[in-house]
Amino acid sequence: MPAVPTILERPQRWDAAFGPDMTDAAADRLLATAPFREMDAEKFPKRTPLRDILRYDTRLLRFRKGEIIVRQGDYGTSAFLILDGTARVVLQPALSPASLGRQAPGKKGLWRTLAQLWNGARPPESFSLEQLIPSSEIGARQDERDVRVFLQDLPRVLDAHRTEQMRAGDFFGEIAALSRMPRTSTIFADSDEAELLEIRWQGLRELMKNDNALRAHINKTYRERALASYLRATPIFQRLDEAQLERVAGAVEFSTFGDYDWSGDYKRLAQSGAVRPEKEPAIVTEGDYPNGIVLLRAGFARVSQKTGGGERTLNYLGAGQIFGLNEITHNWRNPDAPVNFQFSLRAIGYAHLLVAPTRVMEEIVLPSLQKNELPPPVKAKQSFDVDPPETGARENVGAEVLEFLTENRFFNGTAAMVIDLDRCTRCDDCVRACASTHDNNPRFLRHGPGVGRLMIANACMHCADPVCMIGCPTGAIHRESFGGQVVINPATCIGCKSCANNCPYDAIRMVEVRDRTAELMVDQEGKAIVKATKCDLCVGNYGGPACQRACPHGALTRMNLNNLDALTRWLKK
Numbered sequence: 001m002p003a004v005p006t007i008l009e010r011p012q013r014w015d016a017a018f019g020p021d022m023t024d025a026a027a028d029r030l031l032a033t034a035p036f037r038e039m040d041a042e043k044f045p046k047r048t049p050l051r052d053i054l055r056y057d058t059r060l061l062r063f064r065k066g067e068i069i070v071r072q073g074d075y076g077t078s079a080f081l082i083l084d085g086t087a088r089v090v091l092q093p094a095l096s097p098a099s100l101g102r103q104a105p106g107k108k109g110l111w112r113t114l115a116q117l118w119n120g121a122r123p124p125e126s127f128s129l130e131q132l133i134p135s136s137e138i139g140a141r142q143d144e145r146d147v148r149v150f151l152q153d154l155p156r157v158l159d160a161h162r163t164e165q166m167r168a169g170d171f172f173g174e175i176a177a178l179s180r181m182p183r184t185s186t187i188f189a190d191s192d193e194a195e196l197l198e199i200r201w202q203g204l205r206e207l208m209k210n211d212n213a214l215r216a217h218i219n220k221t222y223r224e225r226a227l228a229s230y231l232r233a234t235p236i237f238q239r240l241d242e243a244q245l246e247r248v249a250g251a252v253e254f255s256t257f258g259d260y261d262w263s264g265d266y267k268r269l270a271q272s273g274a275v276r277p278e279k280e281p282a283i284v285t286e287g288d289y290p291n292g293i294v295l296l297r298a299g300f301a302r303v304s305q306k307t308g309g310g311e312r313t314l315n316y317l318g319a320g321q322i323f324g325l326n327e328i329t330h331n332w333r334n335p336d337a338p339v340n341f342q343f344s345l346r347a348i349g350y351a352h353l354l355v356a357p358t359r360v361m362e363e364i365v366l367p368s369l370q371k372n373e374l375p376p377p378v379k380a381k382q383s384f385d386v387d388p389p390e391t392g393a394r395e396n397v398g399a400e401v402l403e404f405l406t407e408n409r410f411f412n413g414t415a416a417m418v419i420d421l422d423r424c425t426r427c428d429d430c431v432r433a434c435a436s437t438h439d440n441n442p443r444f445l446r447h448g449p450g451v452g453r454l455m456i457a458n459a460c461m462h463c464a465d466p467v468c469m470i471g472c473p474t475g476a477i478h479r480e481s482f483g484g485q486v487v488i489n490p491a492t493c494i495g496c497k498s499c500a501n502n503c504p505y506d507a508i509r510m511v512e513v514r515d516r517t518a519e520l521m522v523d524q525e526g527k528a529i530v531k532a533t534k535c536d537l538c539v540g541n542y543g544g545p546a547c548q549r550a551c552p553h554g555a556l557t558r559m560n561l562n563n564l565d566a567l568t569r570w571l572k573k
Helices: 024-031 050-056 110-121 154-160 174-179 201-210 212-232 242-251 262-272 325-333 358-368 399-407 429-437 498-502 546-550 564-571
Strands: 058-063 068-070 078-084 087-092 138-142 147-151 162-166 186-189 194-200 253-258 282-284 292-307 310-317 344-357 416-420 454-456 477-479 486-488 509-512 530-533 556-559
Touching: 024 050, 050 058, 050 201, 068 147, 078 174, 078 201, 174 201, 174 212, 194 201, 201 212, 212 242, 242 344, 242 358, 282 292, 292 325, 292 358, 310 344, 310 399, 325 358, 344 358, 416 564, 429 546, 486 530, 546 556, 556 564
Parallel strands: none
Antiparallel strands: 058 194, 068 186, 078 194, 087 162, 087 186, 138 147, 253 344, 282 344, 292 310, 292 344, 416 454, 416 556, 477 486, 509 530
């Protein structure tokens, strides 16, 4: 008798609602509230109806006066709509790091630097009580589910900072949610009971896709606040005058591919061995007509080419890089011998894109460029022996290394710890230097995945796309304001594990902290206090990362893995 197969229900997007307390009555109330009451529910597809988007992709939040809703510099995955009450946005000057739950930037003085030489006697993971006391500028409230940080001296904030009030019906946070850019301002509740609707990224995307008015509003805001400055900073647009730039900005289209929550999905896929190019969302497919150039605004994408029954990785692109310029330039110069896209482009994790249509490129942008600024002609079905600007990484760094870096998403790292195992003698001088610099608290493990002689150690890479920062309730994990390093403030870390769970590289550890006598610190219930720890790139030390300076054989370096030429040069030393 044949075995009966086990049948499992396929997981669906809405298996877990964004707001577990969101009820049918709440969804009905939202449908009667602007802007949702003006939306035509018939325009939404049956698989994602408007009511279900509100029921499963939103949640209702209430804030007390002075509680921070979003912080400047944070990474967020959602937008907000004020339903009742008011909020206030801080325009200038920005709030101090301490008032946002962050540590003040600064370097160690001479005495503290010298003191590192004998701090090895301290117990591991030990702190003084002063190190764990948050700034008096902020306070925190905690209920069963949420932690809320609030400004302690609200009158002083209002007196010392220029702010602007936001009222019911105002949207905010949509630019950061769609483009995966840091929040540009801090916004806090300005009334005793402010009620807000938080819309997660997936739901916002569906609302924009099916409601023209909301899409037009958000696109208009995006073009006004973010697009023009971005285009001005992009080399191929720098020769345009204001009128030309405005025409280009008006024609640019926005697209998003992939999933904001890619880190958790990546961990699952990596464990199953299913991280393959064919599984990633296609932005451009090899052989398509070149209808525009693609500018990566945020995230990463894989450049690949068909080979046999699959695809081979040729390069990956990060924020600020362009795809398709070669083909469009070729067709502009050779209208009688046009070519299609020579390669495929796929989103790795999440990618936010700007697409400048071919017509605009041919009429405005390409005529403004000098001859030496234009890419060379394209040969149909060219191979990578031609080494075009969009792709020439495979032969430089080696196919095996490129696949390794891509499959593990290591191109995200701006300061990855790269170790040459042929030179490394396992002396552990790097580990001891790290421990000495951090008061006997080492911040990395000298092992990790590798290929050939190359190993990427389990140390924070200070990512270009720091998914660890998404969802921190207190602002404890943040970018250092000077160098952009990702650091953790132990005084405001509550041990929630959000950052550790989000990190796709297992570079954040949760540790039980101790006092200077090596006794565990406990809370009022007698439970051990846990903090998140990781490499901070020796942000407070003069001279840079101690691990790199301590290696006696030049076997270790901290490197931006988006710069494959630098990696190639280092490996060839």
